[in-house]
Amino acid sequence: MILSKTTIAAGLLALSTLAAVPAQASGAYVQVDYRSRHHSYQGDVHNSGVSIDQAGSILRDAGYWRVHLVENRGNVYQMSARMNGVRYMVFISADDGRILGRNRF
Secondary structure, three states: OOOOHHHHHHHHHHHHHHHHOOOOOOOOEEEEOOOOOOEEEEOOOOOEOOOHHHHHHHHHHOOOEEEEEEEOOOOEEEEEEEEOOEEEEEEEEOOOOOEEEEEEO
């Protein structure tokens, strides 16, 4: 494979630009407690995370009822809930409480 002079020149320019910028350390402090879903940050973001109870409230506010936790592994809660008489498995982000999707049982 033959590279054109323009491609080589662009690659060298990109590498030289990266090498010219000094690395800077930020003053951010991150503390993660693996025993819960809450994360605390020192800096711009504070106490992010959604508890299981908050996730259930989010689903109820969205029109679901009979909400039950099925699994809370990783950063996604899996909850069983009903809407319009249909039972769903609903996936909620433990980080920000967004409803990521649902599957019908």
